[in-house]
Amino acid sequence: MKQKLFSLRDSFKIYDQNDELAFIAKGGFFSIRKGLRLMLPNETEVARIKQKLIAWRPTFYITLATGERCKIKKSFWPLFTSRFVLTTPKAEVVVDGDLLSHEYQFVAAGEQIAYVSKRWFSLGDSYGIDIKYEEDIPLMLAAVATIDLVNHNDNGAFDSD
Secondary structure, eight states, X not given: OEEOSSOSSOXXXXXXXXXXXXXXXXXXXXXXXXXXXXXXXXXXXEEEEEXXXXXXXXXXXEEETTSOEEEEEEEOOSTTSEEEEEEOSSOEEEEEEOTTSOEEEEEEXXXXXXXXXXXXXXXSOBEEEEESOGGGHHHHXXXXXXXXXXXXXXXXXXXXX
16 A cells, blocks of 8 residues: 655555555545545445544544445554554454554454554555455455554644554
């Protein structure tokens, strides 16, 4: 997953293991709450991400094309880590990352279902994502894009909280 370096809105291009364009994620130009649309290259929408406006902790809703609605919320505990909880109709997924937000593992019922690693030195944000189950691809990609939205404030600066 690669984020555009210069853009008026949040925008990602997501490539598969063969370096072929698999998904596009686009945010709105000017809006009160953050959000993204995850689409196939032909612009068929597979997921929509919207921020909950009033919440104590950063909270987003992910609606998949299947109609399934999930919630991802940032946890502030334990300290010195970056943790999110992804609640789906099927399971609760704990997303644990390091303090610098460069590595994340997605764990559901004790099983790692996805792993994310951010490149240290690249123009724009670039992530490598390993997803165990093919049917989880849109949800996991939407969750990674959401985590990136939370960890970067509006002027592009890093924010660990």
